[in-house]
Amino acid sequence: MLRAGIVGLPNVGKSTLFNALVASAKAAAANFPFCTIEPNVGVVAVPDERLNVLAKLSASKQIVPARMEFVDIAGLVKGASQGEGLGNQFLSHIREVDAIVHVVRCFENDDIIHVAGNVDPERDIEIINLELALADLAQVERRIERTRKQARTSKEAQVELLALEKLAADLNQGKQARQVSLTPEEAESVQVLNLLTGKPIIYAANVSEDDLGAGNQWVDRVRGIAAPQSAQVVVVSAQVESELVDLPEEERADFLQSLGVEEGGLKSLIAATYELLGLRTFLTTGPEETRAWTIKAGMLAPQAAGVIHSDFERGFIRAETVAYRDLVGAGSMSAAREKGLLRSEGKDYLVQEGDVMLFRFNV
Numbered sequence: 001m002l003r004a005g006i007v008g009l010p011n012v013g014k015s016t017l018f019n020a021l022v023a024s025a026k027a028a029a030a031n032f033p034f035c036t037i038e039p040n041v042g043v044v045a046v047p048d049e050r051l052n053v054l055a056k057l058s059a060s061k062q063i064v065p066a067r068m069e070f071v072d073i074a075g076l077v078k079g080a081s082q083g084e085g086l087g088n089q090f091l092s093h094i095r096e097v098d099a100i101v102h103v104v105r106c107f108e109n110d111d112i113i114h115v116a117g118n119v120d121p122e123r124d125i126e127i128i129n130l131e132l133a134l135a136d137l138a139q140v141e142r143r144i145e146r147t148r149k150q151a152r153t154s155k156e157a158q159v160e161l162l163a164l165e166k167l168a169a170d171l172n173q174g175k176q177a178r179q180v181s182l183t184p185e186e187a188e189s190v191q192v193l194n195l196l197t198g199k200p201i202i203y204a205a206n207v208s209e210d211d212l213g214a215g216n217q218w219v220d221r222v223r224g225i226a227a228p229q230s231a232q233v234v235v236v237s238a239q240v241e242s243e244l245v246d247l248p249e250e251e252r253a254d255f256l257q258s259l260g261v262e263e264g265g266l267k268s269l270i271a272a273t274y275e276l277l278g279l280r281t282f283l284t285t286g287p288e289e290t291r292a293w294t295i296k297a298g299m300l301a302p303q304a305a306g307v308i309h310s311d312f313e314r315g316f317i318r319a320e321t322v323a324y325r326d327l328v329g330a331g332s333m334s335a336a337r338e339k340g341l342l343r344s345e346g347k348d349y350l351v352q353e354g355d356v357m358l359f360r361f362n363v
Helices: 015-022 049-058 085-096 120-150 156-174 183-190 217-229 236-244 251-259 265-277 301-308 308-312 323-329 335-337
Strands: 002-005 038-046 062-064 068-072 099-105 201-205 230-238 280-287 289-296 316-323 343-345 357-362
Touching: 002 015, 002 183, 002 251, 002 265, 015 038, 015 068, 015 265, 049 062, 049 085, 049 280, 049 289, 049 323, 085 120, 099 120, 099 217, 099 265, 120 156, 120 217, 156 183, 201 217, 201 265, 201 323, 217 230, 230 236, 230 265, 236 251, 265 280, 289 301, 289 343, 301 308, 301 316, 301 357, 308 357, 316 323, 323 357
Parallel strands: 002 068, 002 099, 062 289, 099 201, 201 230, 280 357
Antiparallel strands: 038 068, 280 289, 316 343, 316 357
């Protein structure tokens, strides 16, 4: 399951956003630092309107959406890489996620204490990024000492040592690991380190309700920081997300439109995460269930079949495939087959976003 870690300074709205995203009160939200100590974990369904349409078409008994896990990681502070504010414990939690959602405070509120005294996205982002980079640098330097000895007799260690030295030089200059130029072979050699600054990052600019539609000057500054890092920026309002939880489903769209936006923060964050990680969704549908499956872009049909079950990949024969829009336009699978829209694809077929698939395989 895809895991995204929510990080940021204390009191930027992480736990409030987490609570709203998972529609629960598992994480405490209080006006003091280190309210969250152990990471709170919530599993959410990935919003996908296509599932409801296909379920009606197939008269499915149940709908099974793709799922994503959010981890609410306690607020980091300056000095976290040296253990300040239980930093080492918090940093270890970040290593376990696939992507980082960095919540940045972009709102004024005298009732919510900012640990640094005022709102300043550049400073806040720099503090977090610096602590992550320092933690990575310490790890890389320790690894260099060990690898240097091995490199005397091992070609693999020589490749890793070159990669580590590149990483150390750039991390020392304030770069993130994902910005370091490594060959594919070098990148693979250091993958085991699971570097914090090597993870894809999304900046969640947390604004007030009034600024959700148009943004504000702080959001513009966050975008300016994210651009050279090839990072995503999503504008969210933890305040609005909290209000959405209490609204009936049919009233949420109207409420969001009144604020000048079309979708809530959960959908925006998931869409940004999928794009950042290069993920795709294919669908299966039938009388028993309609289901969404998450795969990596570039997967071939047998690999996609293996996501359902390893036996499907081993015994793969072919995949009966139709594009979602073609299937809905035809009105049924049999009608899609009659119109020539349902195709028989082999082992070399590159699965596309929104493919509706039925796999044939030998047991």
